[in-house]
Amino acid sequence: MKKRLAMLVLAGAMVTSSLTGCGLKDSATVATVAGDEIPAGLANFYARMTQAQYESMYSSYLGDNMWTTEASEGKTYEKLVKDEVLKDLENMYLLEDHMDDYKISLSDDEKKAIKDAAKEFSKDNDKDDKEKVSGDTEYVERYLTLATIKQKMTDAIEAEADTNVTDDEAKQKAMQYVLFSVNTTDANGVYQSLSDEEKANVKANAEAFAEGAKETSDFEGFAQTQGYTVSEASFDGEGSASVPEALAKAADALDEGGVTDCIETDNGYYVAKVTSLFDQEATEEKKQTIISQRKQDKYDEVIKGWRKKGDISVKKSVWKKVDFNDLKVTLHTEDSEESTDSAN
Known part of the structure; x- marks a missing residue:
């Protein structure tokens, strides 16, 4: 718990324009879930925490106008x-309402x-910074309570899933494969597509390689x-991030040792050899993915079923x-001592 909380500590909470006068009252209701009111202060705290996480990861890429x-x-x-923040908060309230269904308690x-x-x-955190992010102890404690319940409920719900995968x-x-790419990079590292004439030459090279590869045992x-x-790469007939679907289907139709023809895809031409019809390690990894x-x-x-019956209004x-453009939030990420209690 303390390790996770290190990421909640806000450092500096630099203001680009004052929140004074924005009219947000922490006690106002931002949404209602099955009769339970979500206070604006809680929603603002969760939103600002999420904002800080996004800004720490993406502001250097998206700049000052990222939001x-x-x-x-x-x-x-x-x-x-x-x-995403408000939907997740609504779901947290639903999870809390159904704790008894799964015999969950804190x-x-x-x-x-x-x-x-x-x-x-x-x-x-000082008073001014806490006020900017609705960081009263009441809202921090409430958020952490909901987050802890969410984790315990998630584990309980997921335990009902079928984990038997053959x-x-x-x-x-x-497979082993060679990619004949139709993309290149300019002097600035920006991807560019080859001309039609250049693509034709790449394809001819790939087709020639495929014919030669079929004549040798050492691909x-x-x-x-x-x-x-x-x-x-490992593969099945559906393709993956590393194996395009067209290549996967072509290779899936071959016996061990078989070599595909030149397979055309959006990013180039592939030629592959099937090296094994059963990759044990990759199969075990796939099982975990399926589970x-x-x-x-x-x-x-x-959650979808509960949301349908939850009478949610915003x-x-x-x-x-709650405007992300009126307040820049940064995270203090120094390590803190890890707790060994059951809340981890």
Whole structure:
């Protein structure tokens, strides 16, 4: 708990324009979930904490105008993050309401750790900075309580997911491949696509390599003699981040030792050799991926059902007053002593 709380300590809370007069009252209700009111102070604290995390990670890339930058069509980064924050907070309230369904409660040690962490936050930040982020002990403690409940409830819900995954369900094969890229970089490191004529030459080279590779048992050695780089990957018929779907399907149809034709994709041409029809290590990793996805799907299914019945309403006029452009928040990230209590 204390380790996690180190990330809550706000350092400096540099103001780009004053919050005075913005009209946000901590006691106002920003949303209602199944009859429970979410105070604006709690929502503001969670929003500012999330804002700080995003700014520490992305401000150097997106600049001072990151929150007004479009993240997706018609939605700025501020809108995207604020939507996520409020939805997550609503879900936390739903999880709290259903604790009895899963026989979940907070231990005395957990409650003490939460109170101690909230007090530590209050001690480490001055009054002005706390006011800017609604950092009263009341809201810090409430947020930490909800976050702890969320973790315990998430574990309980995910425990209901089917974690039995067979080798056939997760089966992964292995390949070696050469990519003949149709992209290059300019002097500034910016990716550029080759001309049509250049692409035609790349394709011809890939087709010639594919024909030669089919005539030898040493795919890697043959590639190296041609000056090409060989990569390795596990795969199934669906493709992945490292293996495009078109290549995966072509390789999946081959026996061990088989070599594909020249396979065209958006980023270039591939030629691959199937080196194994069963990659044990990759299959075990795939099982864990499947299990993780099943757990997430189970959690999403339960939350979705609760949200439908949760009678959730948002006071947009209140939530609108939390403006990421009027306050720059930074995180103090010095290490703190890790607690060994059950709240970890």
